[in-house]
Amino acid sequence: MKGLLLDTHALLWMVLDDPRLVRRARARIEKTQRLVYSAVSFWEIALKLSRGGFEFALPDAWHDELLSELRQIGLTRVQLEPHHCRRLQDLPWHHKDPFDRMLIAQAQAENFGIMTADERFKDYEVEVVW
Numbered sequence: 001m002k003g004l005l006l007d008t009h010a011l012l013w014m015v016l017d018d019p020r021l022v023r024r025a026r027a028r029i030e031k032t033q034r035l036v037y038s039a040v041s042f043w044e045i046a047l048k049l050s051r052g053g054f055e056f057a058l059p060d061a062w063h064d065e066l067l068s069e070l071r072q073i074g075l076t077r078v079q080l081e082p083h084h085c086r087r088l089q090d091l092p093w094h095h096k097d098p099f100d101r102m103l104i105a106q107a108q109a110e111n112f113g114i115m116t117a118d119e120r121f122k123d124y125e126v127e128v129v130w
Helices: 008-015 023-031 039-051 062-073 082-089 098-110 119-123
Strands: 003-006 035-038 076-078 112-115
Touching (some): 003 008, 003 023, 008 023, 008 039, 008 062, 023 112, 035 039, 035 098, 039 098
Parallel strands (some): 003 035, 003 112, 035 076
16 A cells, blocks of 8 residues: 545544544554545535535635645645546446545555545445544
8 A cells, every 4th residue: 555545524524623533543644654635525525515515614715724734734635647537437336426436546546545434435446444
């Protein structure tokens, strides 16, 4: 495993110090050498905010504040690349959420583990950490 990719909820829970990020997950974050997040998470957050009813109250400049916080913590961003899209094409349809599917494809393509509380990720060939 070359790094640990944070699912969008894990990313927000970490930054917002949300108690839903369990102690075991927090400990794994602290000891992981390379923590990464996907640009796809920003896309997911923006879409959910635009629809309303997002579970988090975020400021208007959430994108700048979140990016600043992630840099300060030392996370590396994974961009969306064409080979990730190609990997997505071959994923079985165990999970229907397009953002989660792309995160899975990115984790597989880049040999990352993925931190998520979503049990459906375990249906894929990816190391799930929680």
